[in-house]
Amino acid sequence: MKNVKVKLSAIVGAFVLLTLAAVIAAFNFAMDRQIRQDSEIALNRNLSWDFSNWEEYDKYLAQTIILDENYSLSNFSGNYTPQERSVANWCQENRETDVVRYVHLDNRFYYIQIGKGCYMPEDGMFTAAFVDVTGERALIQSINRVFLFIMAIMGGGGCVAGYAVGTQVEKSQALQKKFYENMSHELKTPLAAIQGYAEGLEVGILEDSRQAGRIISGEARKMSRLVEEILCLARLESGVVTLHKESICVGEFVENCLLPLEGAIKKRDLQVELQVAEGSISADPEQLEHALMNVLTNAIKYADSRITLQYENGNLIVWNDGDHLSDEDISHLFDRFYTGKGGKTGVGLALAKEITELHGWRLQARRMYGGICFCFAMEG
Numbered sequence: 390m391k392n393v394k395v396k397l398s399a400i401v402g403a404f405v406l407l408t409l410a411a412v413i414a415a416f417n418f419a420m421d422r423q424i425r426q427d428s429e430i431a432l433n434r435n436l437s438w439d440f441s442n443w444e445e446y447d448k449y450l451a452q453t454i455i456l457d458e459n460y461s462l463s464n465f466s467g468n469y470t471p472q473e474r475s476v477a478n479w480c481q482e483n484r485e486t487d488v489v490r491y492v493h494l495d496n497r498f499y500y501i502q503i504g505k506g507c508y509m510p511e512d513g514m515f516t517a518a519f520v521d522v523t524g525e526r527a528l529i530q531s532i533n534r535v536f537l538f539i540m541a542i543m544g545g546g547g548c549v550a551g552y553a554v555g556t557q558v559e560k561s562q563a564l565q566k567k568f569y570e571n572m573s574h575e576l577k578t579p580l581a582a583i584q585g586y587a588e589g590l591e592v593g594i595l596e597d598s599r600q601a602g603r604i605i606s607g608e609a610r611k612m613s614r615l616v617e618e619i620l621c622l623a624r625l626e627s628g629v630v631t632l633h634k635e636s637i638c639v640g641e642f643v644e645n646c647l648l649p650l651e652g653a654i655k656k657r658d659l660q661v662e663l664q665v666a667e668g669s670i671s672a673d674p675e676q677l678e679h680a681l682m683n684v685l686t687n688a689i690k691y692a693d694s695r696i697t698l699q700y701e702n703g704n705l706i707v708w709n710d711g712d713h714l715s716d717e718d719i720s721h722l723f724d725r726f727y728t729g730k731g732g733k734t735g736v737g738l739a740l741a742k743e744i745t746e747l748h749g750w751r752l753q754a755r756r757m758y759g760g761i762c763f764c765f766a767m768e769g
Contacts, residue, residue: 394555401551683737703768
């Protein structure tokens with residue numbers, strides 16, 4: 390999937406903007422409705438000349454002007470304000486009675502209603518009531534500007550967040566693709582060996598069938614281990630693995646993990662030194678054995694002549710004297726199928742790290758004393 394970050398940026402940004410736009414629209418609708426309702430109450434009071442319960446009067450005070458039969462200002466008062474004259478001119482042009490209108494006149498906003506014969510007994514006289522809501526409209530516009538500012542910031546933030554998430558998704562997809570490619574390569578190598586020897590046996594060009602059988606069996610075991618570790622890693626990452634913890638004696642546990650590896654240790658003529666203090670830990674023995682065996686296998690593979698295992702103060706350390714890795718390679722030791730100058734990793738160390746973290750511990754690798762040190766921090 391290409392351009393994930395761009396698409397996510399657009400989607401998240403649009404979602405944020407649409408959400409805020411809906412909030413602004415709802416706010417404006419609610420405010421306009423409330424202002425209109427309060428204005429209509431004030432207009433009705435003035436036009437009906439009902440001023441009872443004045444202490445409970447409404448939020449808005451309506452103003453009243455008297456119009457003659459031509460909807461012009463009457464001569465009862467000559468001291469009309471500019472707003473009254475502006476409203477009177479509008480009334481003369483529209484001449485609608487008993488209808489509330491929202492009007493914009495001379496940069497001001499009014500609710501206006503004309504009533505017939507409400508005040509003057511003379512025939513043909515009209516009363517026009519109006520409420521000036523210019524201040525309220527200005528307040529709403531100010532709030533809208535604040536909303537728009539917030540919308541711009543949050544919309545931009547949403548785009549940035551979507552872009553960041555999309556970048557991580559693209560990286561994850563790239564890593565996943567690389568993982569599958571590397572896994573395919575790792576499986577193809579033993580498969581090719583198995584196929585080659587099997588075909589040789591089939592056509593009769595291999596004289597030593599036992600040797601061919603051993604090679605085929607060995608390559609099949611490699612494939613089986615790789616598939617098992619990949620499946621185990623997938624189960625750990627999916628969260629379906631449940632730890633069955635019990636109290637484990639560290640010294641006895643370490644010695645038991647070394648037993649299956651004695652052949653590989655003797656084959657490479659390595660010295661193994663144990664410095665394991667007495668102590669016990671609470672862990673899943675099967676899972677922890679898997680993690681420690683993977684780290685020990687790596688140490689045996691890259692050690693020059695010596696391996697040291699030490700346990701003290703909640704830290705289990707596996708050290709080997711093979712200092713063949715760069716700092717860059719060490720920082721990627723727990724990456725799956727990482728290829729560096731010092732060689733290539735599989736999934737064993739990544740699996741060991743996942744198991745360790747599932748226990749709530751930490752597994753770290755660093756250069757120490759002229760070699761490479763793996764530390765299981767089993768406390769905190």
